[in-house]
Ligand SMILES: Cc1cc2nc3c(=O)[nH]c(=O)nc-3n(C[C@H](O)[C@H](O)[C@H](O)COP(=O)(O)O)c2cc1C
């Protein structure tokens with residue numbers, strides 16, 4: 001028997017977990033998402049379990065009272081800490097786990113992102129990652145001088161240029177540019193410091209960066225593109241992709257599609273890890289797992305449930321919550337509203353039942369079962385070329401992480417699917433990725 | 448005898464110290480500014496000494512080879528970590544010292560600044576401060592889509608609006624808005640969450656912030672304005688000012704001017720602390736202090752010295768370094784070039800001697816002497832109403848800090864001028880400042 005493929009594991013740790021009612025769970029401290037101690041415990045626990053990385057999603061906007069009643073989010077997803085500052089603080093109290101956070105190319109400047117993530121890579125000794133997103137909500141747009149979010153094409157055009165600028169800035173200093181020669185007074189080799197001189201459609205950035213080449217060469221790049229332009233950015237530049245396909249067939253298709261695009265950019269299939277998100281409800285028995293699932297679902301207050309549907313279907317607050325799902329009058333995202341309606345019709349769901357299916361895992365894939373059930377499923381995905389690993393999105397934190405470590409991890413390890421020690425010091429080493437080569441190495445100086 | 452006025456002490460810790468040749472000092476690790484361990488030692492040492500805060504200046508740009516030869520900075524001031532990520536990491540390994548970093552209103556968005564500093568305030572348990580600057584260098588402008596830096600008036604108009612938006616966002620959540628009521632499912636009191644709905648000349652920002660009210664009510668605001676518009680921002684909003692007057696008379700005038708503006712904004716004279724920067728060379732004897740000063744000055748390589756003059760006088764690389772200072776042909780900042788030329792003529796300085804006077808303390812005030820000399824000078828400034836404390840800018844780090852703690856601090860304490868224990872937990876408490884009141888408290892809800 002050949003040894004099984006090793007999987008990579010990330011832990012999504014935004015808020016208090018991914019279930020909409022996480023904060024109402026008996027184990028939860030509802031104030032924890034504003035506390036460093038909460039995240040320190042999670043990161044140190046994930047590190048003790050030898051996971052590859054902790055991850056923070058991001059989106060910056062709350063809907064306010066001038067929006068329809070069914071739009072208002074009144075859950076714990078209104079309060080948090082800012083991801084970059086939080087991961088920087090965590091870098092000081094961890095030693096091996098990767099620290100990945102999201103930042104939008106739509107509402108940032110590439111020089112700031114290049115500089116902050118390079119700094120985090122130094123602070124953490126080579127454990128930084130940037131999740132590249134383009135943002136989608138009007139609420140976020142309204143915090144950054146706009147009335148509506150940007151069109152898909154324009155957003156992604158900006159994103160593609162943004163990523164190239166950031167990568168260029170990360171190459172500013174060749175590895176051996178600093179000389180530190182006290183005797184001669186020569187601090188660095190001017191021929192190995194490079195200005196970028198980027199002058200494009202969206203950005204004009206001269207460089208160079210004021211931070212030396214980082215331990216990982218450059219931070220890990222993460223992406224979650226689903227449509228064409230997002231997939232191309234991922235194929236060209238991403239080290240990790242958090243895809244979100246909900247079933248095995250679409251996951252296999254996504255995996256084949258994305259891996260198939262790598263050769264065009266001179267990349268091997270192993271140079272990009274696909275790690276779909278999954279929310280796990282685990283119990284010693286299936287009944288216990290189901291009880292945990294049902295308990296949380298029963299805690300989703302209707303107002304909150306409706307706000308989960310609002311993003312796709314518009315305001316449903318005028319309809320009876322235990323009645324059938326109506327044809328949406330003003331769907332916010334038409335294609336997604338259509339999918340949700342089809343699901344409701346197919347399974348004959350009420351409004352309450354429909355929002356519960358989304359609220360349980362933020363719309364991501366959900367597994368409910370015993371450790372064996374869970375690991376069987378994971379193994380099937382890995383063996384079917386649907387995943388290289390998983391991005392765990394526990395329903396409640398830290399409980400869901402503790403349960404994963406106690407119940408699921410031993411099963412993964414018993415099957416030889418997950419490490420017992422870190423392979424290296426940097427996130428890149430632990431993911432099994434090679435160090436990138438600086439574009440200027442061997443070239444004549446240009447700065 | 449009445450007890451002497453207590454002073455506040457900050458520590459500027461950018462790079463490897465404020466002397467241009469810091470990295471060549473025998474004690475210096477020239478690579479330290481890229482290492483977390485360097486800053487951790489400094490912050491923990493300053494905390495053990497009960498100082499109020501560590502501070503990071505910032506400016507984001509390096510001159511490159513397409514600029515005149517006399518412009519190029521080849522010192523350690525080309526490599527560093529990014530201040531916000533660095534202070535966030537330090538928050539996890541310190542418990543009392545304030546963490547203040549600079550961010551420019553010219554190249555940032557107010558929502559990001561409000562959010563990141565609020566997060567740092569939570570992470571640190573109430574120790575965050577923001578040094579508000581508008582930036583001045585073309586090199587920085589060129590990293591952010593511009594060819595030249597913005598005019599003074601426009602920069603400060605933007606800055607004034609920026610600061611008001613940030614303050615407004617920090618009031619989004621009233622202190623008691625979160626309810627965390629698991630039983631009813633009500634996470635927060637909607638009437639105590641406020642959108643800002645700002646719509647101004649430079650920014651359109653809806654809010655609210657996704658971070659709850661911070662331990663200090665809001666982070667400490669720091670400013671260093673010298674001209675009219677900067678002074679007004681300081682008078683309206685700043686808790687601390689790092690002014691940079693070089694002599695007692697101008698410091699007294701600055702102090703009186705700025706404190707005199709506070710009443711207009713309904714503020715007491717004690718609500719703003721003026722802490723001029725000072726670079727100290729201390730020895731057990733005056734000779735020893737002078738030797739330390741001379742040693743460092745002898746290490747300023749001419750190319751680097753010229754780059755210090757370039758900012759004001761333009762490129763002087765064509766003139767003999769030990770000859771007289773020429774009338775500048777293309778002065779970069781005319782008024783400053785005039786002042787420097789006047790100084791050179793008055794004291795009959797060569798080019799080398801002129802740049803040395805600037806290179807020794809980044810253009811700030813310099814004290815060279817015994818502990819008694821230094822503290823006499825500090826005490827004179829405080830008693831003359833020229834300062835409420837000082838922002839220490841050691842020539843070399845960590846050496847200059849260690850020497851201050853060993854030699855100067857005991858003298859300050861012997862005279863009862865500096866604390867032996869922290870008064871409180873937050874930076875605001877230690878500075879003796881009162882908690883700000885949320886603008887919405889007692890008002891009807893608007894969000
Ligand atoms: C697991 C996962 C995490 C994501 N995290 C974020 C996020 O934190 N912020 C954000 O604005 N978008 C996030 N997205 C949205 C993606 O960036 C992307 O927009 C989405 O997958 C649709 O792909 P497309 O933009 O190519 O259509 C995430 C998507 C997935 C699948």
Ligand SMILES: Cc1cc2nc3c(=O)[nH]c(=O)nc-3n(C[C@H](O)[C@H](O)[C@H](O)COP(=O)(O)O)c2cc1C
Nearest residue numbers: 504505549580582671672673674677689690691724
């Ligand atoms: C101690 C001190 C520190 C400063 N730090 C910075 C800084 O980090 N970044 C920056 O762009 N400007 C910095 N400045 C410049 C000031 O923000 C300000 O522009 C300068 O004092 C001139 O005042 P004015 O802008 O009102 O003319 C600093 C000034 C002083 C005195």
